[in-house]
Amino acid sequence: MGLWDQCVKQLKGELTSAEFNTWILPLQARVDGGLLRLLAPNRFVLDWTQKHYERRLIELCAQFSDGSVCHIAFEVGGLDRERVTVAGHSRYEPPAPAPDMGERRASANLNADFTFDTFVEGKSNQLARAASMQIGQNPGTAYNPLFIYGGVGLGKTHLMHAVGNVILASNPSARVVYLHSERFVAEMIKALQHNRIDEFKKTYRSVNALLIDDVQFFAGKERSQEEFFHTFNALFESRQQIVLSSDRFPKEVVGLEERLRSRFGWGLTVSIDPPDLETSVAILHCKATQIGIELPEDVAFFVGRRIRSNIRELEGALRRLVANSQFTGKPITLEFAKHALKDVLAAQDKQVSIENIQKTVAEYFKLRTSDLLSAKRSRSLARPRQIAMTLAKELTKHSLPEIGNAFGGRDHTTVLHATRKIKSLRDSDAGIEEDYKNLLRILTS
Numbered sequence: 001m002g003l004w005d006q007c008v009k010q011l012k013g014e015l016t017s018a019e020f021n022t023w024i025l026p027l028q029a030r031v032d033g034g035l036l037r038l039l040a041p042n043r044f045v046l047d048w049t050q051k052h053y054e055r056r057l058i059e060l061c062a063q064f065s066d067g068s069v070c071h072i073a074f075e076v077g078g079l080d081r082e083r084v085t086v087a088g089h090s091r092y093e094p095p096a097p098a099p100d101m102g103e104r105r106a107s108a109n110l111n112a113d114f115t116f117d118t119f120v121e122g123k124s125n126q127l128a129r130a131a132s133m134q135i136g137q138n139p140g141t142a143y144n145p146l147f148i149y150g151g152v153g154l155g156k157t158h159l160m161h162a163v164g165n166v167i168l169a170s171n172p173s174a175r176v177v178y179l180h181s182e183r184f185v186a187e188m189i190k191a192l193q194h195n196r197i198d199e200f201k202k203t204y205r206s207v208n209a210l211l212i213d214d215v216q217f218f219a220g221k222e223r224s225q226e227e228f229f230h231t232f233n234a235l236f237e238s239r240q241q242i243v244l245s246s247d248r249f250p251k252e253v254v255g256l257e258e259r260l261r262s263r264f265g266w267g268l269t270v271s272i273d274p275p276d277l278e279t280s281v282a283i284l285h286c287k288a289t290q291i292g293i294e295l296p297e298d299v300a301f302f303v304g305r306r307i308r309s310n311i312r313e314l315e316g317a318l319r320r321l322v323a324n325s326q327f328t329g330k331p332i333t334l335e336f337a338k339h340a341l342k343d344v345l346a347a348q349d350k351q352v353s354i355e356n357i358q359k360t361v362a363e364y365f366k367l368r369t370s371d372l373l374s375a376k377r378s379r380s381l382a383r384p385r386q387i388a389m390t391l392a393k394e395l396t397k398h399s400l401p402e403i404g405n406a407f408g409g410r411d412h413t414t415v416l417h418a419t420r421k422i423k424s425l426r427d428s429d430a431g432i433e434e435d436y437k438n439l440l441r442i443l444t445s
Ligand SMILES: Nc1ncnc2c1ncn2[C@@H]1O[C@H](COP(=O)(O)OP(=O)(O)OP(=O)(O)O)[C@@H](O)[C@H]1O
Pocket: 114, 118, 119, 120, 121, 125, 150, 151, 152, 153, 154, 155, 156, 157, 158, 159, 214, 247, 283, 286, 311, 312, 315
């Protein structure tokens, strides 16, 4: 087995399949003396792999070549084409928009404000953003379809529009269509009513990129699924890009035909999770700057900490603060924010209570709520209990002692231990990570 094959095999075991498929699989390699040249399909993959995997790759090369290969060079190119660019640090810049960009964007149903520049990157959306950028730069060739899933208001639509905007800007003749799945259904029904179904088929089967939002709304609509199935096949076979979003993993979308569900998983499936505190704060600052105000740091942290459900709610809170401040003529201070957002926060706190979390976790693991509060310590109870405690810490503003108390009068150190344990298990155990993310989605949507 060649040096690169050995590295690939090793990395396959170390990385998640999404990371491996996104960053390692597209690389090609050539050994030149003591140098391993890694060829990335584009600048974006190059920058990312260099930043995140270079050190590990050097270690693996040294290990598998017995030290004879100890340098790595990253380049844009492929074994079958000329080298294009040597690694550097310049960032990807989308080409300048064509003159009729506004019109093309309107006919594609794209929002000009939803771009990669206005999308704040955080741990919760890093992979989805990276994959979307890849698709934007290599439509139809990188991953098809790209399936983005996650809870309400976490940025799926924003990313889809960003992909569409990049494709339009990069290729003046590209035809892109963004559509909510309900609109696809409505348009199909209209076409059927007016005997224009052939025109409808032609329209959607001739695009270069089809971006369909919230595909869970296809559930139960058999005729639409049938039509979409053929559209999907036509685009897929002609290597045109398909991007789909949903509130859940493709296999979990109930009411979809199996043949569609399996096709949805053919390319790359990436999730977007609720943002962590730092990302929420960064998004608030970004949105505030967009509307021309400067948000004090303590206010941004206050809002970010208290509104954890989704980004749409964060934006709503910001808009409310700005409107109240303009209306009353008062500056946005911490005290002002607490007062102006009183109702929103009360509603939010009511939504995610410890009781609600206990009930949801118990239902999810098919237990009784009383089991979670009991003194029993079997693993089948302890793990769900620890997950519930961690969710309570993440989603409510209750202190550790309050949470411990709500779980059958346990000590705050037990809660602390639970949160640490779950944090480390989420990194090492894909099953726990999936359960945690599912529960987070259920509780915050
Ligand atoms: N990382 C981010 N950076 C900046 N803005 C963001 C980010 N994520 C989401 N937003 C903003 O949050 C709002 C809601 O996002 P979006 O509509 O994309 O959510 P969604 O996941 O598609 O929700 P739904 O499931 O309800 O369709 C948008 O205004 C979007 O710009």
